[in-house]
Amino acid sequence: MSIDTKFIGKTYPTHTYEVGKEKIKEYAKAIKNNDPHYLDDDFAKKSKYGKIIAPPTFAVVFGAHLIEPVFMDKELNLNMAMLVHGEQELEFFEVVKAGDAITTTAKISDIKNKEKLDVISLELNSKNQHGKDVSRGTYTFVVRK
Numbered sequence: 001m002s003i004d005t006k007f008i009g010k011t012y013p014t015h016t017y018e019v020g021k022e023k024i025k026e027y028a029k030a031i032k033n034n035d036p037h038y039l040d041d042d043f044a045k046k047s048k049y050g051k052i053i054a055p056p057t058f059a060v061v062f063g064a065h066l067i068e069p070v071f072m073d074k075e076l077n078l079n080m081a082m083l084v085h086g087e088q089e090l091e092f093f094e095v096v097k098a099g100d101a102i103t104t105t106a107k108i109s110d111i112k113n114k115e116k117l118d119v120i121s122l123e124l125n126s127k128n129q130h131g132k133d134v135s136r137g138t139y140t141f142v143v144r145k
Contacts, residue, residue: 001077001145002113002118002145003076003078003111003113003118003120003143004111005111005113007075007076007108007111008108008109008110008111009107009108009109010075010107010108011105011106011107012066012069012070012073012105012106012107013069014103014104014105015062015065015066015103015104016101016102016103016104017061017062017065017101017102017103017104018099018100018101018102019054019058019062019096019097019098019099019100019101019102020098021041021051021052021098021099023061024038024052024053024054024055024058024098025038025039025052027054027055027058027061028054028055031055031057033055035055037049037052037053038052038053038054038055039052049095049097051097051098051099052097052098053095053096053097053098054095054096054097054098056090056092056096056135057090058096059090059092059096059126059134059135059137060088060090060137062102062104062126063104063124063126063135063137063139065104066104066105066106066122066124067106067122067139069106070106070108070120070122071083076120078120078141078143079143079144082143082144082145083141083142083143083144084141084142084144085139085140085141085142086119086140086141086142087139087140088137088138088139088140089137089138090135090136090137091135091136091137092134092135093132093133093134093135093136094128094132094133094134095134096128096134096135100128100129100134101128101129102126102127102128102129102134103126103127103128103129104124104125104126104127105124105125105126106122106123106124107122107123108120108121108122108123109121109122109123109138116144116145117142117143117144117145118142118143118145119140119141119142119143120140120141120143121138121139121140121141122138122139122140122141123136123137123138124136124137124138124139
């Protein structure tokens with residue numbers, strides 16, 4: 001059964017993520033990025049940012065909270081056993097700093113029904129507590145039929 005294209009444009013409740021300094025450090029270590037902007041408090045204090053900042057790809061951490069509601073959406077009725085991650089594209093704007101509160105919105109931006117699979121795309125937009133864009137991501141998932 002195909003995913004109904006009537007769900008293109010469907011939005012999900014926003015999520016606010018408070019960025020913790022230790023989470024940034026854990027993420028930087030996990031991706032093996034030893035940039036002192038992400039790990040060294042003294043260095044970061046003296047930098048133009050004045051505190052620890054997050055690697056740009058940290059956007060996947062605060063964005064992940066809005067992917068689960070799509071997967072669990074009973075209306076979409078996605079076959080999770082047949083779903084695989086297709087790709088993701090990220091754009092970065094403002095630097096994310098420790099202590100920021102990042103609010104993310106999600107909407108289904110596209111659904112394509114093909115012969116043996118469906119492709120569903122989710123667009124995530126994230127802003128900081130000052131209303132400035134920090135990232136935009138498109139996450140694409142493939143559901144085999």
